[in-house]
Every structure is written in structure tokens, then in C-alpha cells.
Amino acid sequence: MTAKEGLLMQQAYHQVAKYKDKVENDPYRLNYHLMPPVGLLNDPNGLIQYKGVYHVFYQWNPFETAHGAKFWGHYSSKDLVRWQEEPIALAPSEWYEKNGCYSGSAVEADGQLYLFYTGNVKNGDGTRETYQCLAVSSDGIHFEKKGPVLKLPEGYTAHFRDPKVWKHADRWYMVVGAQTLDEKGVAALFTSKDLYNWEEVGTIAGSGMNGLGEFGYMWECPDLFHVDGKDVLLVSPQGLQPMGHSYHNLFQSGYFIGELNYENGTSLHGDFVELDRGFDFYAPQTFVDDRGRRILYGWMGMTDDAEQFQPTIANHWVHALTLPRELRLYDGKIFQKPVVEMEExxxxxxxxxxxxxxxxxxxxxxxxxxxxxxxxxxxxxxxxxxxxxxxxxxxxxxxxxxxxxxxxxxxxxxxxxxxxxxxxxxxxxxxxxxxxxxxxxxxxxxxxxxxxxxxxxxxxxxxxxxxxxxxxxxxxxxxxxxxxxxxx
CATH class of the missing domain: 2.60.120.560 (Exo-inulinase; domain 1)
Incomplete structure (x- = not known):
């Protein structure tokens, strides 16, 4: 840990202590959902069961109830019911992440926990830089940053983020949410043998591809997994216009069902289906536990013009995560149920x-x-x-x-x-x-x-x-x- 990272973490802990009573006495504080101890929470990150323990990381701004330079907060549990707050996993201390450790995912390899995330940089002239970064831990609690492992490829703007990593056969794969130079939202695929050196496979889905028409200017928080015999691509497209009863939130989250060809990076899929029909659901991510369940968490919030009018902001906190939900596929549709542990x-x-x-x-x-x-x-x-x-x-x-x-x-x-x-x-x-x-x-x-x-x-x-x-x-x-x- 660098001195700057340690300082940022201590400043965050100071904020937690400063507003602890005010936060905990808020009548709108939740009983059985994961929330920030102070400040703003958004996307769930790095969902994994590692060495028998469930880990939920999350985007966190401890210094204000607004979106800024994000940290990774961290909770752990042995049973998905009783949770413990862990030390901060990542703080935006290095040049390649100075404006935020943005969203990402986690995998286990050789007994170690690997966190992949987007390092966000905003320059004084208004330009942005983006880096897909790696941090590694042997205990699931303390992380050593390895720096960028994937820089911005040609053909994309700096809106290129939220790496989701998984293993298929003998190779690792990473899907990244991206925007093309002509401002179309897409999901880009990469592959690696060692988690450090990544090669581009290609764009597997996006606006204007696979039979889709115009479908948003940016795709965030992609997740690709296999469940009940099909490949499922989760994505959160930005820029969809309302259509009938669909797409009435500022941003949407949903899925495509199809098949990914790992050899040539092509995919076939059906229509986009919203995962949640309510007001406050975004940036979902999934993982598989040791019982073989595909489990999803989402951000129980939305970045829109009403966000800053939530009454909890007066008590220095805002937003929460959804309940953990088990996913199954029936007749071409994703069904979501609260995990059975909630009955406890x-x-x-x-x-x-x-x-x-x-x-x-x-x-x-x-x-x-x-x-x-x-x-x-x-x-x-x-x-x-x-x-x-x-x-x-x-x-x-x-x-x-x-x-x-x-x-x-x-x-x-x-x-x-x-x-x-x-x-x-x-x-x-x-x-x-x-x-x-x-x-x-x-x-x-x-x-x-x-x-x-x-x-x-x-x-x-x-x-x-x-x-x-x-x-x-x-x-x-x-x-x-x-x-x-x-x-x-």
C-alpha cells in the first residue's frame, strides 16, 4: 500500500466515524440490504465466493452523496445472510485511477483473488483516459495493485469500462462495456492465458449488430455467463428511448440470450429483455457459488435528476444493493428469485x-x-x-x-x-x-x-x-x- 492510498483510506474511515450516529439513526436505514456506511453507493463489483466466503465489493464515494472519485467498499459473509464490513479494498491513489476505481469483477486463480477494474482519469482539458487494471490478494482482504493490464484499443472512445472476467476451457475472457468512435454502445471481448496479457477478440454485440437497430450510445456493466444451456449477456445500455411499457428509466438493464462462438468472437442472440420493471435497478452483476447457483446483485438506485432529492442525503448516505437473487432460465426467459438463505x-x-x-x-x-x-x-x-x-x-x-x-x-x-x-x-x-x-x-x-x-x-x-x-x-x-x- 502506498502512502497516498493509506491516507485516502484513513480519510474515508474518518468520514464513516464522523457521521456514524446520524447514518445509523436514519429511519430509512435498511434492515437486510447492503448499504454504504456513509456517502454514496452504486454498482456491485467483484462478486465472488472465495475460499468459502462470499465477497461483495461496491462502488463507493465516502466523501459526499454524489458521484465522484470512487473507492471499492467491501462486505463479506459465510452464508449470504450475516455480513461483515471489511477494510476498503481499493482507493483511487495512483495516476491511472486518480479520478476513480470504477466497476469491475473478481476471479480466483492459483489460490489468489484477482480484482479487475477500470482506472478512470479526467484531464484538465476535459479529455478522459481509461485503463483496465488489476489488483491481487492472497487473503481476500488486502490487495496489491498491479496497474493497467489493458489500455484503450483502437476504435473506441474513452468510455470503455467495467471489465467482467471469467474462464472458459483453458483461457480467460474479459468483456468490457464500450462506445465506438461513432458513439454506439457495444460489448467488446478480450482473451488471455495468464490474466496479465490480453488480446482483442472483437465486438460481440452492440448497437446495429446481430439484427439490432440503434440501441444506445454506451453499454455499461456487461456480464456474460452460461446458464441452463444458453449464453446470457447482461448489459446496461444508455440512450434508449421509451417504447410502450419498456425503457422508462433514464438508463436500462437487461439481457440477451444466445450463443457465443469463442473461436471467432461472433455471437447470435435474441431480443433485449429488461431484468427489472421497477424504478431503481441498474448495473447488475452475477457470480457462481459452490452450489452451482448463478447469483445476481444489482444497484438499487438510478443516476437521474431525482437522485439528489432522496431524504437519506440529509443524513449523509444514499442508495443500497438489491437482495441476492438466483437466476434460472425457463422457456427462453430469465427468472429471478431471492436466495433461499433469506428465509433464515x-x-x-x-x-x-x-x-x-x-x-x-x-x-x-x-x-x-x-x-x-x-x-x-x-x-x-x-x-x-x-x-x-x-x-x-x-x-x-x-x-x-x-x-x-x-x-x-x-x-x-x-x-x-x-x-x-x-x-x-x-x-x-x-x-x-x-x-x-x-x-x-x-x-x-x-x-x-x-x-x-x-x-x-x-x-x-x-x-x-x-x-x-x-x-x-x-x-x-x-x-x-x-x-x-x-x-x-
């Missing part, structure tokens, strides 16, 4: 068998709270609408006649209602995780998912049902994930 946090079960809703507002005894899980099973909605109001601040509605499901909240900036909608032929099962200021809604075992932040009156713990429906109802309180701080 359930407390105080309430059961309402054969619940019936037939009226303007129905409430059930014991079905309330700010940190809860709801499960509605064997749902029957034959006609009309069925809705759930969460703490009088967000409403989920299924319209059986239109075959649509929607989620509504108030905009952070304008306080006006805003809505996200998608097509849904039927709703038979609903699993909702509410955590003080977040909602994650999993429909039909993850066929569709809605994620959002919302900020109700902290005293309001009401959950109301409206319309006409029958179902079996289960409710649990959800406890804290018991994070402990690493001694510094």
Missing part, C-alpha cells in the same frame, strides 16, 4: 388462509410493518383489478382485464405520481420484500420483478388490499443482517 431472517409468522378481498380497502390482523416479507400464494383474480398499498406510499396493481401489472410511487423530486408497467397474463404468486425504504416484488416465482426505493412516513406501517382476489397470505417480520465492523 423470517420472524413472527402470520398466516391468513383463504384470504378474500372484496371491497375498497381490506386489512388483515398482524399484516403490517416496515421490514417484512409477504407471500401471496394460489392467487385468483378472475376479472378487474387487485392492488396492494404499501404504507400509503406505493401501490402494486394487477389488472386481469388488461393483463398488466404496475407499480406506482411518488417522484422524489416533484412528488407527482409515477408508474412502471409490464404485460402479465396472470398472477398466481407474489413475494414482496419491504425494508423500511425499499420494495422488491417477485411475481410468479420471478417471472417479473419490480424494484424501487420509496420513503413513506416512518410511523405508517400499514399494508392494505383493494379490489377483488382470493389467496393464501403469509407474512413475516425480517430481522437485521447483523453487520459487524472490522477493527481497523
Amino acid at each position: 431472517l423470517r420472524e413472527n409468522q402470520v398466516v391468513v388462509e383463504k384470504a378474500k378481498v372484496d371491497g375498497p380497502v381490506v386489512k388483515f390482523d398482524g399484516v403490517r410493518g416496515a421490514s417484512v416479507e409477504l407471500l401471496l400464494d394460489s392467487i385468483q383474480v378472475k376479472e378487474g383489478t387487485f392492488a396492494i398499498s404499501f404504507r400509503n406510499e406505493a401501490v402494486l396493481c394487477f389488472d386481469a382485464d388488461k393483463q398488466e401489472v404496475s407499480l406506482e410511487r411518488r417522484n422524489f423530486k416533484t412528488s407527482e405520481p409515477e408508474i412502471r408497467t409490464c404485460h402479465l397474463a396472470a398472477m398466481s404468486k407474489l413475494q414482496v420484500f419491504m425494508d423500511h425504504s425499499s420494495l422488491e416484488v417477485f411475481i410468479n416465482d420471478g417471472e417479473e420483478v419490480f424494484t424501487l426505493r420509496f420513503f413513506p412516513n416512518p410511523e405508517d406501517e400499514s399494508i392494505s388490499f383493494l379490489g377483488k382476489a382470493k389467496f393464501d397470505l403469509y407474512k413475516w417480520d425480517i430481522g437485521r443482517i447483523m453487520m459487524s465492523e472490522e477493527l481497523r
Whole structure:
């Protein structure tokens, strides 16, 4: 560790200590999601299970609740339930990363943990430089920077970032989010035998390729993996225009399903499908654990003009990560379900068998709270609408006649209602995780998912049902994930 890196880390720890009480006493602080100890959190990074321990790194600006020179924060867990805050993994101390250690990924090789990330440089004349960098650890906690291992290739602007690395057969591969010189978003592929020396394979997908028309000016945070017999490319394109019910956030995140030819770098894929239909979901990344599960985390946030109006900013923190979700592929569609370990946090079960809703507002005894899980099973909605109001601040509605499901909240900036909608032929099962200021809604075992932040009156713990429906109802309180701080 250089002296400058050590100084930056100590300054960050000072910020954590300075605002510790204010952050922890915020009524919108979450119980069972990973959050920054202070400042701003965005993309999940370096997801991996290393030597039996789960590691989640994340983009972090400890000095303000705005986007700036990012660090890599770090949490670890043995069970995906109880988490420990680890020392800072990366600080932007070197010339090749002076304006931020941007997003990247992790792999294990020869018993060591390798972090790949983008070094971001902004020059005084307004130009940018980008470097794909490497840091290595033998214990998963302390990292030695090796510097840039891939410089900007020809044909791309300096918007070239977020390396995701994996092994296929006997070679390593890296996919990078990129922008071509004519400002089209693409995913670029590279290969290496030793993780240090990388060769360009080519552009495997992008705007104007593989049957796509114009599809954004930049593709961020790519991830390519094999699941249930298919190759899946996750990507977060910027610059898509709204189309029907799709693409209504400032930036989108979704996937293509197809097949990558590793020999010549060509790929075939189908249509782009959004991963999450809600307001606050971006930059997802996946990894495989020792049980063979493909697990995803996303950033439960969005960089838009309402971001700086979130009330937690007054208490010097903003944003969180989603729950860990297991991915499966069924009939050409990605399904997402919360990992089964989340059930360990359930407390105080309430059961309402054969619940019936037939009226303007129905409430059930014991079905309330700010940190809860709801499960509605064997749902029957034959006609009309069925809705759930969460703490009088967000409403989920299924319209059986239109075959649509929607989620509504108030905009952070304008306080006006805003809505996200998608097509849904039927709703038979609903699993909702509410955590003080977040909602994650999993429909039909993850066929569709809605994620959002919302900020109700902290005293309001009401959950109301409206319309006409029958179902079996289960409710649990959800406890804290018991994070402990690493001694510094």
C-alpha cells in the first residue's frame, strides 16, 4: 500500500466515524440490504465466493452523496445472510485511477483473488483516459495493485469500462462495456492465458449488430455467463428511448440470450429483455457459488435528476444493493428469485388462509410493518383489478382485464405520481420484500420483478388490499443482517 492510498483510506474511515450516529439513526436505514456506511453507493463489483466466503465489493464515494472519485467498499459473509464490513479494498491513489476505481469483477486463480477494474482519469482539458487494471490478494482482504493490464484499443472512445472476467476451457475472457468512435454502445471481448496479457477478440454485440437497430450510445456493466444451456449477456445500455411499457428509466438493464462462438468472437442472440420493471435497478452483476447457483446483485438506485432529492442525503448516505437473487432460465426467459438463505431472517409468522378481498380497502390482523416479507400464494383474480398499498406510499396493481401489472410511487423530486408497467397474463404468486425504504416484488416465482426505493412516513406501517382476489397470505417480520465492523 502506498502512502497516498493509506491516507485516502484513513480519510474515508474518518468520514464513516464522523457521521456514524446520524447514518445509523436514519429511519430509512435498511434492515437486510447492503448499504454504504456513509456517502454514496452504486454498482456491485467483484462478486465472488472465495475460499468459502462470499465477497461483495461496491462502488463507493465516502466523501459526499454524489458521484465522484470512487473507492471499492467491501462486505463479506459465510452464508449470504450475516455480513461483515471489511477494510476498503481499493482507493483511487495512483495516476491511472486518480479520478476513480470504477466497476469491475473478481476471479480466483492459483489460490489468489484477482480484482479487475477500470482506472478512470479526467484531464484538465476535459479529455478522459481509461485503463483496465488489476489488483491481487492472497487473503481476500488486502490487495496489491498491479496497474493497467489493458489500455484503450483502437476504435473506441474513452468510455470503455467495467471489465467482467471469467474462464472458459483453458483461457480467460474479459468483456468490457464500450462506445465506438461513432458513439454506439457495444460489448467488446478480450482473451488471455495468464490474466496479465490480453488480446482483442472483437465486438460481440452492440448497437446495429446481430439484427439490432440503434440501441444506445454506451453499454455499461456487461456480464456474460452460461446458464441452463444458453449464453446470457447482461448489459446496461444508455440512450434508449421509451417504447410502450419498456425503457422508462433514464438508463436500462437487461439481457440477451444466445450463443457465443469463442473461436471467432461472433455471437447470435435474441431480443433485449429488461431484468427489472421497477424504478431503481441498474448495473447488475452475477457470480457462481459452490452450489452451482448463478447469483445476481444489482444497484438499487438510478443516476437521474431525482437522485439528489432522496431524504437519506440529509443524513449523509444514499442508495443500497438489491437482495441476492438466483437466476434460472425457463422457456427462453430469465427468472429471478431471492436466495433461499433469506428465509433464515423470517420472524413472527402470520398466516391468513383463504384470504378474500372484496371491497375498497381490506386489512388483515398482524399484516403490517416496515421490514417484512409477504407471500401471496394460489392467487385468483378472475376479472378487474387487485392492488396492494404499501404504507400509503406505493401501490402494486394487477389488472386481469388488461393483463398488466404496475407499480406506482411518488417522484422524489416533484412528488407527482409515477408508474412502471409490464404485460402479465396472470398472477398466481407474489413475494414482496419491504425494508423500511425499499420494495422488491417477485411475481410468479420471478417471472417479473419490480424494484424501487420509496420513503413513506416512518410511523405508517400499514399494508392494505383493494379490489377483488382470493389467496393464501403469509407474512413475516425480517430481522437485521447483523453487520459487524472490522477493527481497523
